[in-house]
Amino acid sequence: MSDDHALLLLALNVALSPRLGSAAFSVNDCTALAPLDVGAFIDKLEMAHAIREAPLDAMPGTYFLRYGELMFHTRALSYRLTPDIHLGANDEALSLLIEREYADASALFNLWLDFATADAMRYFFDKCTAFNHDLDAKQYSEVRSTLREALKTLSVSQVWFVAWKCVKDAASLARLVYYTEERATATLPGKVRRTLEKAEKEGTVIRKWDRPDHQPSGALGMLFTELFGIDEDTPGADVLALLNASRAEHCEPQNAMLPPEAVRRWLCEALANDTGPQMLERFAGLIRDGYDVDGAVHALLAPTPTSSAAL
Structure with a gap:
């Protein structure tokens, strides 16, 4: 699995x-x-x-x-x-x-985004219900997509604040004589998107919102906290860094056993075969993925399985 x-x-x-x-x-x-x-x-x-x-x-x-x-x-x-x-x-x-040992940072981060989006959308849905905003499927999907993208950098609690602010503003519009509840509701997808875009453009620090008493994080949220120290206040960028750090930690004992002769042989083969640029590109990619230097070298030195071995 x-x-x-x-x-x-x-x-x-x-x-x-x-x-x-x-x-x-x-x-x-x-x-x-x-x-x-x-x-x-x-x-x-x-x-x-x-x-x-x-x-x-x-x-x-x-x-x-x-x-x-x-x-x-x-x-x-x-x-x-x-x-x-x-x-x-x-x-x-x-x-x-x-x-x-959970070490696939990319897969775990996508699961975190799925969970964080669910956590954010539950709050958004509850606020909409409280203020009589009945979004159709297209509007709901648009807000969901916007919040999922925002959660790659922001925390769930920051997204809750954005949701609260936008729903509250739309409710204020609904009370104006030239607005209906339906027209006010229709502004929500755009409000959420513009609020997040403005905050990013101006470098505004979005405040964090407390978790509602009626909305526990559930078993999946508890496990992210227990295993990786990640919760609703952890910004998305830090989530990825924590998951990468966990992977690097699991690789550490194996990396310490790298013989210097193997590293020298690998460098000589890259020069002899004129594969230096490809080697550096792979090395840089592993560093971007969260490996330390020893971990990246070890990954590059790992033998590639043959077709029969893969079977």
């Missing part, structure tokens, strides 16, 4: 504990996983074959025929943990997720 799917499965285990390895569950049972988008996270795990659909455990009426075609109610589907090929579906198999 990739690191992002493994961490997500570990979070699901926490959210369902001790049920995951022993019983079927539905999306509705997984609300403790994340503040929003629980169905999308479950879909990720199913596509990764970490869990699988369990029709025999589904409630009556989950599956039905419509015009001769088999249909189903998505949130009523039942799932079970896919058994490990050696250990089955038990606590011993799940313990491997706890002991695992």
Whole structure:
């Protein structure tokens, strides 16, 4: 399993504990996983074959025929943990997720963005509901895309403040005689985008907002905090740096064993084969990805698997 799917499965285990390895569950049972988008996270795990659909455990009426075609109610589907090929579906198999070293910074950062966007959109959705802003699917999707991009640099708590400010401003517009609630709501996607663009252009420091009492971070958010020290106040840029630092830390013991002869041989071969520019380009890419010098050299020296070995 990739690191992002493994961490997500570990979070699901926490959210369902001790049920995951022993019983079927539905999306509705997984609300403790994340503040929003629980169905999308479950879909990720199913596509990764970490869990699988369990029709025999589904409630009556989950599956039905419509015009001769088999249909189903998505949130009523039942799932079970896919058994490990050696250990089955038990606590011993799940313990491997706890002991695992999570080091794929890119995959984990994308999972963080998925979670952070869900955390931000839950707050935005709640504020819209409180101020009677009923966004259509296109407007909702536009705001979601804007906030996900912002979370690559900003923290979730900063994005909450932007959401609060924009929803409050739109509510003020709705009270004007020449505005309707519908027209005020339609301004929200543009307001959110312009607020973030203005802050970036002017270098404005966006204040942080406290987590609402009714919106816990869920099992996935708790694991990001426990394993990497990342929470709603961590800016997106720092999230990536922390994940890269974790990967470099896992590589450190192996890097210390690099023999100087191997490094000299590698440099001589690059000069002899006229592959210096390509070597430097790969080296620079690894440094950008968070490796220290020893780690980057070790990665470059690692033997490339042959086709038969890969099989």
